[in-house]
Amino acid sequence: MMPVVERDPAEKLRAYAQPERLVTTAWLADHLDDPGLVVAESDEDVLLYETGHIPGAVKIDWHNDLNDAVTRDYVDGEGFARLMSSKGISRDTTIVFYGDKSNWWAAYALWVASLFGHADARLLDGGRQRWIEEGRPLTTEVPERAPAEYPVVERDDTTIRAFREDVLAHVATGGRLVDVRSPGEYSGELLAMPDYPQEGALRGGHIPGAANVPWKRAANDDGTFKTAEELRAIYQGELGLAHGDDVIAYCRIGERSSHTWFVLSQLLGFPQVRNYDGSWVEWGNLVRVPIERSAEPVRLSPVKG
Amino acid sequence: MTMAAVPARLQEVVEEFADLPREFRLEALLDYSRRVPPLPDRLEGHRDAMEQVHECQTPFFVASEVAGDQTVTLWFDAPPEAPTTRGFAGVLSEGLNGATVGEVLATPDGFWTAMGLHEVISPLRLRGMSAILARVKRQLRVHATP
Numbered sequence: 001m002m003p004v005v006e007r008d009p010a011e012k013l014r015a016y017a018q019p020e021r022l023v024t025t026a027w028l029a030d031h032l033d034d035p036g037l038v039v040a041e042s043d044e045d046v047l048l049y050e051t052g053h054i055p056g057a058v059k060i061d062w063h064n065d066l067n068d069a070v071t072r073d074y075v076d077g078e079g080f081a082r083l084m085s086s087k088g089i090s091r092d093t094t095i096v097f098y099g100d101k102s103n104w105w106a107a108y109a110l111w112v113a114s115l116f117g118h119a120d121a122r123l124l125d126g127g128r129q130r131w132i133e134e135g136r137p138l139t140t141e142v143p144e145r146a147p148a149e150y151p152v153v154e155r156d157d158t159t160i161r162a163f164r165e166d167v168l169a170h171v172a173t174g175g176r177l178v179d180v181r182s183p184g185e186y187s188g189e190l191l192a193m194p195d196y197p198q199e200g201a202l203r204g205g206h207i208p209g210a211a212n213v214p215w216k217r218a219a220n221d222d223g224t225f226k227t228a229e230e231l232r233a234i235y236q237g238e239l240g241l242a243h244g245d246d247v248i249a250y251c252r253i254g255e256r257s258s259h260t261w262f263v264l265s266q267l268l269g270f271p272q273v274r275n276y277d278g279s280w281v282e283w284g285n286l287v288r289v290p291i292e293r294s295a296e297p298v299r300l301s302p303v304k305g
Numbered sequence: 306m307t308m309a310a311v312p313a314r315l316q317e318v319v320e321e322f323a324d325l326p327r328e329f330r331l332e333a334l335l336d337y338s339r340r341v342p343p344l345p346d347r348l349e350g351h352r353d354a355m356e357q358v359h360e361c362q363t364p365f366f367v368a369s370e371v372a373g374d375q376t377v378t379l380w381f382d383a384p385p386e387a388p389t390t391r392g393f394a395g396v397l398s399e400g401l402n403g404a405t406v407g408e409v410l411a412t413p414d415g416f417w418t419a420m421g422l423h424e425v426i427s428p429l430r431l432r433g434m435s436a437i438l439a440r441v442k443r444q445l446r447v448h449a450t451p
Contacts, residue, residue, distance in 0.1 A: 045363070046426055047335050047388035063427040100386065200429060253429070 005037045005094040005120070013125075015228035017269025021262075022125050022225070023096055025134055032056055038089050038145075041128070042109040043100040044255070052138035054098065054131060058087040058145065062105050062255070066112045074155065080116050081150040088145025091118070091153075098124035098131065102216070102223040108258040111275055115155045123262065126224040133222065160261065162248045162274035164282060164289070167207060170248055171290065176241060177210035178249045180260045181280065185252070186212040188293040200252075201284030205293040207250065211239055215256040218263045231268055243270060250276035250283070311416050312408045315400025322420035331425050337395030338388040341381050348380055355382060356444065358436050363387035365394075365433075367440050371448045375405045379441060389426065393434045396420075397441070406448050414438055 008027035013019040023031075031037060032055060039057040041049045049059040060066065065083050068075055075083065089095060095113065099106035103123055113121045124131070132138065157163070162170070170177065184190040188204030206212070217234055218226055225231070235241050247264060249257040254277030265273040283289060311319060318337075322330055348354055348368055355366035366382040379401055381394035396417075401409050417434045 045387055045389045046430075047331060047338065047392060048386065050331065050335050051385070051388050064425060 005031070005034050012227060016267040017228075018266045020120075021122050021266040023122050024125050025131050025136060028054070028096060028124055028131075029136055034094075036092070037094045037096065038087065039096045039098065039124075040087065040089075040106075040109065041099055042097055042105040043128070044105050045100060048100055048128070050140065052140055055137055055139045055141070056143050057098075058089075058143060060087065060097075060109050062108055066109060074112055074115065077116065077152040077154050080112075080155070081152045084118075084150040085147045088148045090148040090150055092120070093148070094120040094122065096122045096124055098127045100128050102129070102219045102259065103127040104215075104255045104259050107262045108255045111160065111258040111261055114160060115157065116153050117156060126222055129223040160265065160274055162250075162276040164276075164278055164286065166274070167248060167250075167276050167278075167283070168289065170246070171208055174209065176245050176247045177207055178239075178241075178247060178257075178260060178264075179206045179210040179212050180215040180249055180251045180257050181206075181212070182214055183212060185280070186210075188291075200281040203284045203291055205284070205291040206280075207283055208290045208292040210250075210292075213239055213260070215251065215259045218260060225263065225267060228267065231263060235264060235268060241270070243268075244272065245270065246272045246274075248274045248276050250279040252280045253277070254279045308411065309413045310408075310411050312401060312404040312412060314403070315396075315412065315416065318396055318400045319416060319419050322422065325421075327421070327424050330421060334392035334396070334422070335388055337399065338391035340395045340399065341383070341391055342398060344380055344382055348382070352382065355380070356440055358433070358440050363390055365390050365437070367394075367437060367444075369441050369444045371406055371445065375407070375448070376403055377406055377409050377445065378402055381437075389430060390433055393437055396434075397437060401441070406445050409445055410442055410449060412438065412442075 007020045008023040010024045010027060013022050016022065032039065039054050040060045041053050041057045042060045042062055043049060046061055046063065066074055095118065097106035097110045106123055106127055110121045110123060179186050186206045190204060213234065218231060220226060241247060247270060249260045251257040254275055257275050257279060261273055261275040264270045322333055325333055352366050355368040358365045358367060363384060368380045370378045379398050381398060383391045383394055414435050417431065423431060
């Protein structure tokens with residue numbers, strides 16, 4: 001067994017429901033050489049890791065590594081085990097994910113790792129941006145890690161992942177939906193730009209009943225997460241979500257909503273939060289599914305009965 | 306109407322990528338990202354003189370200039386934290402600078418499919434390349450001789 005990697009005891013983190021899911025840059029800088037800890041960079045820009053990364057960090061490419069090359073789906077248990085093994089990650093390794101864009105893809109990679117039940121996966125608060133802004137070291141040297149043993153674990157698609165059928169049922173029962181895209185995407189106006197290539201959806205708008213809370217609301221400008229108190233004020237206060245609510249989050253292709261999934265399920269501790277990774281590029285192309293178009297913000301009211 | 310054709314230098318770049326094994330294509334793109342010519346003084350800090358390509362997932366600006374002999378010079382402004390988009394810019398400046406307006410307009414929008422980048426970069430991101438070329442062409446149409 002690997003030695004257990006301690007938690008980051010930073011005060012800010014202690015107020016979150018699961019403080020063990022986040023680490024600060026200062027903590028990581030002191031723990032880069034911990035046995036049993038692997039840092040993994042996942043970026044939107046697939047070349048960013050090559051331009052410089054946290055010393056010792058491996059690259060996990062959301063497109064090439066986490067997605068199946070043919071079917072629009074994630075890799076299966078064998079594929080995931082192969083990936084983890086090749087990065088020197090075993091089942092009891094502590095993975096610290098970080099990346100660009102306030103950790104969109106890092107949260108996405110963490111969410112995919114959670115589909116396979118990887119127990120100790122954490123995010124670096126502030127991600128790549130904060131690490132660089134603090135003047136911490138980067139290297140272009142790619143670490144050579146010995147392959148690790150990683151078991152083949154079946155992916156669990158039922159607990160934190162939602163498919164379109166789940167979303168349809170959710171709409172029918174008035175379940176809580178959070179659209180985390182920008183207001184323009186939510187209202188549907190962004191697909192109306194003339195001459196511009198469309199971003200993969202034939203219809204604009206949002207899933208009926210969805211509230212619009214752009215993912216960015218949960219992040220500070222330096223990419224770190226807002227405090228527990230600030231997050232509660234947004235999602236529980238302003239939006240009216242209750243702790244036990246069954247919530248589905250979505251965006252365009254499931255990356256920004258992974259960020260919100262992380263906030264709701266890990267930082268606020270909501271027990272039932274799913275990410276609809278099909279998101280708008282699926283919903284906006286589906287025949288005969290209901291679509292709502294309005295810029296009016298929806299406030300989630302309590303479900304009756 | 307000119308027949309669609311990839312300008313000679315751009316064709317060489319396309320083939321350079323196509324001939325590389327899959328795992329080296331990203332590295333080659335990184336190489337091109339470092340070869341985007343710096344902006345001239347007249348454009349440096351003057352983003353209003355350039356056009357933003359909104360489809361790119363990062364701030365990205367393009368300007369095209371046409372000389373008396375109809376040859377084209379393209380200028381790109383992309384932040385260093387967007388190496389993939391910068392790589393596209395590097396490919397386009399290397400491949401299209403010095404071509405004539407007619408040659409650039411005749412470049413097929415999907416010229417990059419032959420580079421084999423779709424095996425290593427997501428399709429949505431690759432559209433950035435088409436979007437940049439579309440802007441360049443739109444800017445150049447006003448210079449096109451009928």
